[in-house]
Amino acid sequence: MAQLTDEELIQIRRHLHQIPELAMHETQTHDYLIEVISKMNLEHAEIREQLPDLPTAVLVRIEGTNPQRTIGYRTDIDALPVSEQTGLPFSSTHPDVMHACGHDIHMTVALGVLNHFLEHQPKDNVVFFFQPAEESENGGKVAYEQGVFQGKWQPDEFYGLHDNPDLPAGAIGCRMGTLFAGTTEVNVDFHGKSGHAAFPQNANDMVVAASQFINQVQTIISRSINPIESGVVTFGLMKAGTIRNVIAGSARLEGTIRGLTQVMIERIVERLKEVAEGIAKSYDCTVKIAFNQGGYLPVENNPELTKRFISFCEQDDQTNFVETAPAMTGEDFGYLLSKFPGTMFWLGVEDDSQLHSATLNPKEESISKGINSINRFLEFRMNH
Known part of the structure; x- marks a missing residue:
């Protein structure tokens, strides 16, 4: 040819x-x-x-x-x-x-x-x-x-x-x-106790725990990362509950981390772990967080x-x-x-x-x- x-x-x-x-x-x-x-x-x-x-x-x-x-x-x-x-x-x-x-x-x-x-x-x-x-x-x-x-x-x-x-x-x-940024998948599972919506004192609501986790995560980029650098944490999926009048005893978040250097990604990962530990203590629940980067380095x-x-x-x-x-x-x-x-x-x-x-x-x-x-x-x- x-x-x-x-x-x-x-x-x-x-x-x-x-x-x-x-x-x-x-x-x-x-x-x-x-x-x-x-x-x-x-x-x-x-x-x-x-x-x-x-x-x-x-x-x-x-x-x-x-x-x-x-x-x-x-x-x-x-x-x-x-x-x-x-x-x-x-x-x-x-x-x-x-x-x-x-x-x-x-x-x-x-x-x-x-x-x-x-x-x-x-x-x-x-x-x-x-x-x-x-x-x-x-x-x-x-x-x-x-x-x-x-x-x-x-x-x-x-x-x-x-x-x-x-x-x-x-x-x-x-x-x-x-x-290109590096990317890391992050999954977070919350385990508490389900119960009747009318008796919240007898349950441990994981919708509340997961929501507080998301709120706290928003500060990682704004307060834990150098402002002249760039990073992103996005949770695009949340699963919890089965019906409106039953308190959810479990919840799952799935998201992604993006960072311009591997050092930055690792810093974000550590902060996410720390936030998860804090939520677990604050809400008396179990929080399991898992990361998967695979080959998607910066x-x-x-x-x-x-x-x-x-x-x-x-x-x-x-x-x-x-x-x-x-x-x-x-x-x-x-x-x-x-x-x-x-x-x-x-x-x-x-x-x-x-x-x-x-x-x-x-x-x-x-x-x-x-x-x-x-x-x-x-x-x-x-x-x-």
Whole structure:
């Protein structure tokens, strides 16, 4: 396969858009990726797949002509449980599943970059990781814990992108420090004593206890976190009671923590534990609090590599660079960046709808522009 044309790239993207699959179930996506990659010039490359616990993952390693390092490039391949409402002729053919986060764009760009370096053998080794389960199940963490990135598959530095509808099509956005917040799930269970609504003295109302917990949690960000930093604690679900005239003897809260550094997330976690202990004592009840972060650590860009990346993008006359603010959305590339130095950046796709929206419709002209900028940067990196 020669260099992929814009038309071919768009057709690849549209096919991927039609076959979205949820985390750990990306079988059609995997098969199509293999189909496309197998048509490329693989003279200096090796394909690796069928990993234990990650059967839909695909890795491709290109041998460099005079390697000084191994560069990693990661793209995510899963979709979201969203019913598409774009009305596009190439809409999702899988009911209630959609590439509402733009991973079809991510994959197409990665295939374009891969194809370029297969046609023009790079100086350094390059490992491409088509990763399952970014939206849930933290596929990056699973891959790392399986020892996937060892030996010749170990990158010295890792890069990856996320599309951004707020940026012009094809623009590259990045920043020093944290690009995406880390996320941690939090569940809180309250156990007291149910009873008749007319005799509250004989019961222990967990609606009241849970409500006071929520009220006190609101002070964590405003009074326990440095005001020039950012964090979020949100409880989006509360379950308690069965009927209006029975006092609830139990309650459950489910929420999420967001923080721009792992240190901040750990501070919020400790404060939540302390608030839970205080509620338990104040209301003479049992409060159990559980946290699950998995692989969703903050995406903290490596200072040296990111400075070089930004400097290149600012000086490259073919790249429209935008310095961006940190986002409170989560991304499991943060886990890999906690293990390998690297940089995550935005690719502008210019759309009125936001990520995870049922109407997200990225501008396809962003694909070739993104590929061009990434190819130029990686070639620059191999010589600097």
